[in-house]
Amino acid sequence: MLKVDGKLMPDRLQGVFMRTLPKRLAILIGILAVVFLCVDAYPRSGSEAETAEVGEWQFLWDPGHSNAVTDTPPEQVLHASNWTSMNEHTMPPARPRGAALAWVRIDIPQLGWPIPAVLVEKSSGRDVVAYTEYRKLFESDRKYRYTMNELLLPLRAEDAGGSLYIRMQIAEEGAGIVQHIAFGSFYELLTVYLTRDMLDIMLGGSFVLIGLVMLVCAIFLNRNYLKPWMSLVFVILSIGLLVVSYSPFLFTLYPAYGGILQRLFDVALFALLPSFLYFFQTIFGKGPRNIVFYLGRFQLAYSAFCLLLLLLNVLTEERYFSLYYLLTTTVLGVLMLVELLTMLGCSVLYSLQRNKDALIFNGGLAIFAGVGILELVLYYASKEQYDLYWWKWGMVAFVISLIVVLGRRFVETHNQVLEYSKELEMFNNELQRAEKMEIISELAASVAHEVRNPLQVTRGFLQLLGERSAVSEKAYIGMALEELDRASGIITDFLTFAKPGAENIKTLSVSEEFRHIEGVMTPLASIHHGRILLELEPDLYVRGNSSKFKQAFINMIKNSIEALPAEEGVINVRASKENGSIVIRIRDNGMGIGPEELKRLGEPYFSNKTKGTGLGLMVTFRIVESMQGTLEFDSEKGAGTEATVRFPEASE
Structure with missing residues (x-):
């Protein structure tokens, strides 16, 4: 968790911070790069027509071997006759013994600008001094080894037709002693320079x-x-x-x-x-x-x-x-x-x-x-x-x-x-569910048998009393018998959950099992103005107990029937083979359920019915799990519900 102003930043905001900051930095650098490229290109193209570039100059090794800086070039330099013509691609002549200083002479053209100047974009040397014939323009005395200089020197109108002299100390000879010389307006060249x-x-x-x-x-x-x-x-x-x-x-x-x-x-x-x-x-x-x-x-x-x-x-x-x-x-x-x-x-x-x-x-x-x-x-x-x-x-x-x-x-x-985090939450929910199932399973195994016997005895005595009772009392005894039967059904569900019937395992034909289920459930569907439609591929086989298989799907189809609308409802049962598994889908056009209720399906004592206990669907989950299968529900309010069951395929 991040802290902002002493407070914890939520994980969601921290994620936004992590995702957006690097992208913003990349966008910022990209914008700066585009701006700089545009700025870099503009002054060069805009100033070429208003400047006079010089492509050649003269080079001379200092004949006096003197490091002294004077106000004007030495006479031996002004009157030297052994100047060598050069450009930025030619090498200087061989260095005389002991010579460390060199001179560059640049001819000054006619200066037609109000404030003329010369720009030397690169001069490779140390201790650079620039002159005209009668005055010093620039002096640089560096105590470090950096030989790149860029000179912008103002000129006067009387300098036209003369020469510009640049003296420098050259450590190593090479091409490009001076590069890119241009004469022009001082302000235009200053713009380029800056x-x-x-x-x-x-x-x-x-x-x-x-x-x-x-x-x-x-x-x-x-x-x-x-x-x-x-x-x-x-x-x-x-x-x-x-x-x-x-x-x-x-x-x-x-x-x-x-x-x-x-x-x-x-x-x-x-x-x-x-x-x-x-x-x-x-x-x-x-x-x-x-x-x-x-x-x-x-x-x-x-x-x-x-x-x-x-x-x-x-x-x-x-x-x-x-x-x-x-x-x-x-x-x-x-x-x-x-x-x-x-x-x-x-x-x-x-x-x-x-x-x-x-x-x-x-x-x-x-x-x-x-x-x-x-x-x-x-x-x-x-x-x-x-x-x-x-x-x-x-x-x-x-x-x-x-x-x-x-x-x-x-x-x-x-x-x-x-x-x-999502997986951890899912595993935690599965663990809680497993613990609940284990508790209920132990409870069912230890209590169900002991409770069923007294119920059966009580039911028998109530039947005997009902035969001898008056007509007005028989209605009450009938209600008591119905509640006892309901309690017995709950006990049966408990027993099924505790031990979902691992005995009598055999290969089951899905189509045959559903034909029996259809015969049992069609009357109930007709009472609720619904129809059951089967779409079963042939030769689909699974391993399991026939009675428990029927019980699981009867529970699901019964829930679908009870959720059908008042008008005609349809329950589609489809079975097919997908990627080595047998997939059975039961879909209805009933009222559907919301996402919060969908998450709780299969929990004990959770039901949308008035008298429901939730044990029927819990038993269904347990039966499917005992057959190495999976059960998933997909539902939406007002659009119906679909149950998808996947079993491993079995050979005939």
């Missing part, structure tokens, strides 16, 4: 918010739901932190916190993989030969090792960064590929077993793994110069699938609990 990077912040922040909401909701969860829920919380939080800390926007806007953001990215990556594997394990199991379990254990240990390396890297001020990068980026990337492919293979196996959760998980994982693997291949193929972009949208699709799978699992678990 929208493009704010998208990552909004998307990542949404993941973080959803993860925190789920973390709060975990307080109200039952322990049985806690493990998969918390693993999904860590997956979503890790993804959100990865998206936020990967964007260059925060590094550009808050350069002083860049080191913290970079380490936050590493921690989120280390936490994502073991959380992901554990979630898979809690939902689908340990995988073939426990492969997912062992991978999860190994990844947990390796992530702990990476956290230790991160701590050492910080304490040593990145003195051994190359080793740290190898173990936490290159090796971890390979492990990620292996784990994604392993989980994808396992989910495919589960999907082939028609597991719906596996199909949903497989769809989300296929999108994420496909996009992630493709981008990782492009990243390493481009010597780590490829700008990872589409992976976050693969993450959105995958997280939605995870939430849907977890929601389905919660609903399934809740339905199982309800089913177990």
Whole structure:
């Protein structure tokens, strides 16, 4: 039971809570994804016609080997003649010995905008400084190893026809030193700049918010739901932190916190993989030969090792960064590929077993793994110069699938609990009924014989008195005899219930037995303006006692006759063979009974008749049970009642 404001939440409301919360989270993420995709697409298409893009620039290794930052580019750079033309796909020339700094020169076109500016969507280097020929535009002095920069630099009208110089420290050469250069209106480029990077912040922040909401909701969860829920919380939080800390926007806007953001990215990556594997394990199991379990254990240990390396890297001020990068980026990337492919293979196996959760998980994982693997291949193929972009949208699709799978699992678990509760209630009712039957059976066996003998003696003396009594007294003696006969009938029912006649068991022909029953019950049916219609398939046989078989069905048909309406009533008796069983159905068009009364049929002393004791139907249940059969009733007020009896088929 859940507690809300200190009060217990009913099971029904708890079930609604379990079912709706994951679905709402999935819908929320889906809506955010659609909005972000629309926002992401709009500024690019709307601003291309109003900007001037540059596809080529010049590259130069710093000839002076000086790290000093001046107000204008050095003279040897302004007058250098060995500039090399490049684009985002070409490699820079070989690095001269001892050279660490490089220059990029971009020709400034005619500036026809009121407030001109230039947008460099990516420049790969540290300690970036931007100049025109006569002034400094931008300076970034980073103390951490994050080489991605995004520059939006305002220009002046007199800068037209000149050049833009960008100096940076390059650790590793590769294509894409500078990418996507565009000149245009400052406000138009600012819109592109903010929208493009704010998208990552909004998307990542949404993941973080959803993860925190789920973390709060975990307080109200039952322990049985806690493990998969918390693993999904860590997956979503890790993804959100990865998206936020990967964007260059925060590094550009808050350069002083860049080191913290970079380490936050590493921690989120280390936490994502073991959380992901554990979630898979809690939902689908340990995988073939426990492969997912062992991978999860190994990844947990390796992530702990990476956290230790991160701590050492910080304490040593990145003195051994190359080793740290190898173990936490290159090796971890390979492990990620292996784990994604392993989980994808396992989910495919589960999907082939028609597991719906596996199909949903497989769809989300296929999108994420496909996009992630493709981008990782492009990243390493481009010597780590490829700008990872589409992976976050693969993450959105995958997280939605995870939430849907977890929601389905919660609903399934809740339905199982309800089913177990119903079965427990049914078993409890059966136990109570069995105890009642046992008590009545013992009572009948111990008392019935002793009571019948005095009744018979009393009846004999009353008959003698009736022969000698006056006419006026004979009516009273007749009434007494009728009541004694009724009491004797009740005792007989008690005896039948205590021992429903296991003797004289033989193979009975259903059609022959019902012909005798029809002959006995037709006069009673005629008195009540009813008819008995038999529809019996040939060659139907059961094992039992003939007299008790007749007694059981006479009781049921008698009840149907007494329930017939004042106008013409019909009682249909059908017998057929179904799946190796003999099925006998008795249906009338009488008044019917309600669901509450239907549940109590067969209980002792429960009857709708004025003088009924309920023992007749109780005896009928006992006889059917002694013949290894089952008896069920289906009824509706004003629509009649149908009794269905199933017996094991016997051979002729």
